Amino acid sequence: MTTAAPGPRALAHPDREAIRLEAVLHALADPLRLKVVRELAACDGDVPCGFFGLPVTKSTTTHHFRVLRESGVIRQAYSGTAKMNALRRSDLDALFPGLLDSVLDAAEREDRRLAASGEPLTDA
Amino acid sequence: MTTAAPGPRALAHPDREAIRLEAVLHALADPLRLKVVRELAACDGDVPCGFFGLPVTKSTTTHHFRVLRESGVIRQAYSGTAKMNALRRSDLDALFPGLLDSVLDAAEREDRRLAASGEPLTDA
Numbered sequence: 001m002t003t004a005a006p007g008p009r010a011l012a013h014p015d016r017e018a019i020r021l022e023a024v025l026h027a028l029a030d031p032l033r034l035k036v037v038r039e040l041a042a043c044d045g046d047v048p049c050g051f052f053g054l055p056v057t058k059s060t061t062t063h064h065f066r067v068l069r070e071s072g073v074i075r076q077a078y079s080g081t082a083k084m085n086a087l088r089r090s091d092l093d094a095l096f097p098g099l100l101d102s103v104l105d106a107a108e109r110e111d112r113r114l115a116a117s118g119e120p121l122t123d124a
Numbered sequence: 125m126t127t128a129a130p131g132p133r134a135l136a137h138p139d140r141e142a143i144r145l146e147a148v149l150h151a152l153a154d155p156l157r158l159k160v161v162r163e164l165a166a167c168d169g170d171v172p173c174g175f176f177g178l179p180v181t182k183s184t185t186t187h188h189f190r191v192l193r194e195s196g197v198i199r200q201a202y203s204g205t206a207k208m209n210a211l212r213r214s215d216l217d218a219l220f221p222g223l224l225d226s227v228l229d230a231a232e233r234e235d236r237r238l239a240a241s242g243e244p245l246t247d248a
Contacts, residue, residue, distance in 0.1 A: 017237070017241070020234070021158075021227075021230050021231055021234050022153055022154070022155050022158070023153075025149050025150075025152050025153035025158075025227070026150075026153040028149050029146055029149035029150040029153050030146070031146050034145075034146070034149075095230070095233065095234070095237075096226070096229075096230035096233065096234075097226075097229070097230075097233075098222065098225075098226040098229070099226045099227065099229075099230045101222075101226075102220070102221075102222040102223045102225075102226040103145075103149070103223065105220075105221070105222070105223075106145050106219070106220035106221075106223045107145055109219065109220065109221075110144070110145050110219070110220075113141070113219075117141070
């Protein structure tokens with residue numbers, strides 16, 4: 001089930017109980033989407049899409065944010081003309097305790113490991 | 125880097141240091157592949173592909189096992205004509221501590237939640 005959009009500019013989000021592990025893992029499995037999630041986790045607040053400066057087109061950026069929203073990983077809302085983004089940490093932590101933190105930790109470890117070995121970072 | 129195949133029937137696997145978080149999450153994001161991983165985690169040993177009885181064609185089953193192997197989630201080896209499968213738990217736990225367990229726990233919780241709500245299980 002998805003919360004009904006109350007107006008034309010509102011964005012559809014799955015309710016907490018409609019969030020599925022498969023969709024969350026798929027959302028996190030892309031390096032750019034994982035980069036967004038890591039930055040949102042570090043910010044701990046609402047962040048506009050433009051902040052992230054992803055090295056892709058605007059339409060691809062929009063696609064990645066939609067995957068994150070429709071999977072239940074982030075919440076998006078308009079603020080004027082900007083889309084603001086926030087991690088749905090309390091929903092994810094309630095449904096899948098420890099999962100988000102273990103993925104964030106795994107990403108940190110991988111970055112450190114690749115930096116130490118001289119390989120390029122996967123999320124750059 | 126991938127370990128060189130020592131013979132024509134050997135199967136290529138990434139070395140531990142070549143395993144990437146993105147590929148592991150992608151491998152786990154499919155319900156049939158996650159089902160295989162959960163059963164391998166429960167078995168704690170080598171299991172033939174035929175054991176799992178996935179509700180898909182043989183070629184699709186082979187594809188799913190290849191994704192799991194090439195991402196570093198499982199190790200496959202021939203035993204006679206059967207391909208045997210084992211979870212690479214020690215590699216995954218060393219690279220990404222807590223990740224596999226949190227995914228397995230999340231899948232258990234989701235099953236219980238959906239069973240309680242009368243919805244079909246996602247990995248059936």
